[in-house]
Amino acid sequence: MILSAPEPLIRVLYDESRPDLGDPSRPRPVRLYLWEPTRSGDPGDTGETAGPGAAEAPAPLVVVSHGTGGSGSEMEWLVGPLHAAGFRVVALDHHGNNFVDGYEPEGFLHPWERPRDISFALDVLAREQPLGPVGVAGFSIGGYTAAALAGARVDPGILWAVLTGEVPLPEIPEFPGVLEALRAKYPQEEDARRTLDGADGDLSDPRVRAVFQMAPGIGSLVTRESLEAVRVPFAVRWGGADTITPYESDTRPYLEYVPTASGRSIGPAVRHDDFFAPEPADPTARVRAGEDAAAFFLEQLG
Numbered sequence: 001m002i003l004s005a006p007e008p009l010i011r012v013l014y015d016e017s018r019p020d021l022g023d024p025s026r027p028r029p030v031r032l033y034l035w036e037p038t039r040s041g042d043p044g045d046t047g048e049t050a051g052p053g054a055a056e057a058p059a060p061l062v063v064v065s066h067g068t069g070g071s072g073s074e075m076e077w078l079v080g081p082l083h084a085a086g087f088r089v090v091a092l093d094h095h096g097n098n099f100v101d102g103y104e105p106e107g108f109l110h111p112w113e114r115p116r117d118i119s120f121a122l123d124v125l126a127r128e129q130p131l132g133p134v135g136v137a138g139f140s141i142g143g144y145t146a147a148a149l150a151g152a153r154v155d156p157g158i159l160w161a162v163l164t165g166e167v168p169l170p171e172i173p174e175f176p177g178v179l180e181a182l183r184a185k186y187p188q189e190e191d192a193r194r195t196l197d198g199a200d201g202d203l204s205d206p207r208v209r210a211v212f213q214m215a216p217g218i219g220s221l222v223t224r225e226s227l228e229a230v231r232v233p234f235a236v237r238w239g240g241a242d243t244i245t246p247y248e249s250d251t252r253p254y255l256e257y258v259p260t261a262s263g264r265s266i267g268p269a270v271r272h273d274d275f276f277a278p279e280p281a282d283p284t285a286r287v288r289a290g291e292d293a294a295a296f297f298l299e300q301l302g
Contacts (some may be wrong), residue, residue, distance in 0.1 A: 002287055003080035005089070008033040008073075011109060015120045018113070021096045021104035030091035030117045031100070033072045035083045058132035060301035061125075062293075063118050064091040067140030067276065068217070069174030071098045074276065077286035078137055078214070081294040088132065088301070090125070092117055094145075103175050105182035109163065110195065111141055111218060115148035115203040122207055133301040135210040137293050139275060140245055143216025143236075147254060150211050150234065151204040153226040154218070156196055162221075163192065208232065210300035212293045213263075215272055217245045219253035227257035235296045236263030237289050239270030 011032045018028040037059040062082050064075050082089045093100055094114045096107020106113070118136065125131060138146035148154075161167040163182065173177050186192040200223075210233045238251045245251065247265075255261050258286030266285050274280040275289065 002077050002290070003084045005035050005076060005083040006082045006093075008035050010034075013121060013124055015117075017120075018116070021106050022102075023203060028095050028117075029101070030095065030121055031072070031098075032121055033079075033091040033093075035079060035089040037083070037086050037088050042168045045131050046208055057089050058130045059086065059088045060135065060297065061088045061090065062135045062137055062297055062301070063121070064089060065114060065118065065138035065142030065145040066094065066244065067070060067090065067142055068172065069097060069099055069103065069217075070139075070276065071100050073100065075139070077275065077290045078293055082137070082297065085294040085298055087294075089259065089299060090121065099174075100106035103156070104135040105175070105178050105185060107196070108175050108178050109182055110155060111144055111200070111221075112148065112199050112201070114141070114145040114201060116203070118145065119203070119205045122205065126207075127199065131207065133209050134205075134207045135212065135297045135301050136208050137212040137214070137297075138216070140169060140272070141217040143213035143245075143254075144218045144222065145221070145231070146208075146211045146213055147216065147227075147234075147258075148203045149205045150230045150232045151202070151226055152222045152230065152254075153200050153202065154221045155223050156200045158198065160193070163196075194268075209299060212236070212296050213237065213251075213254060214289050214293070215239055215242055215245050215251070216254055217250055219245075219250040222253060224253070226261065227253060230258045230260060230291045232260060233296075233300045234258045234261040235292070236261055237266050237292055238263070239272060239274060239285065240265045240268035241270055242272045244272035 020026040096104035136146040
């Protein structure tokens with residue numbers, strides 16, 4: 001059974017350094033779903049009351065990044081067990097790539113903007129109160145997002161080959177014709193190339209101390225050199241029957257090249273959509289993945 005979490009506090013932040021993909025005159029929105037920890041569930045809590053004047057350390061924070069076309073609001077299978085374990089949990093809606101606000105082609109084809117959303121959110125939260133140790137958990141392309149915050153970088157050469165059609169783009173059911181939509185938005189090659197500025201930049205965030213990936217995406221676009229430089233604890237889980245983010249192309253690079261990575265399959269028959277479908281073929285897959293995530297972050301952050 002999936003552990004439920006209470007209703008989150010919902011906030012919409014605005015990153016003035018980046019434009020709204022639908023209206024460049026406006027700043028980029030970053031919606032947060034925030035669950036504060038309950039005192040009795042804090043990791044390591046003994047149930048004792050702190051003495052007079054004692055300062056309570058901030059609870060560890062886990063940020064959750066959704067998959068392609070999803071939403072932080074549908075990540076309860078990860079949020080629930082993390083919140084139950086005592087963590088402060090924040091899930092995001094990545095602009096242009098979430099079903100709440102609608103889709104923009106850049107939201108699907110410019111994945112490096114997603115880790116910037118998380119660093120921006122951490123900046124805002126840190127100005128409001130001290131942050132505890134930070135971990136990031138991501139599903140599908142959210143797995144890449146988490147890895148990027150630990151130093152993973154996409155290869156702009158391969159990315160350009162995908163955008164020009166030299167390398168086939170796998171079908172994206174949430175946005176059929178996404179490549180054509182991007183080309184229509186940037187018909188001049190010079191403008192299209194300019195959109196890749198910063199794609200291979202260092203997006204690592206020193207506040208992130210641990211990464212958990214579930215069925216991670218775009219492993220084939222990430223450079224081996226950047227993965228070999230990752231130093232934070234790094235856990236990977238995947239489904240043995242996943243044809244959306246197949247093990248060989250999307251999962252294996254993280255597991256093989258990140259020196260701190262360890263992982264295992266959730267099951268040989270587990271598919272990608274077992275983590276979000278209303279009626280999954282294996283309803284226990286997401287439950288077990290959530291339990292693994294909570295155990296991993298308790299060990300690394302708690």
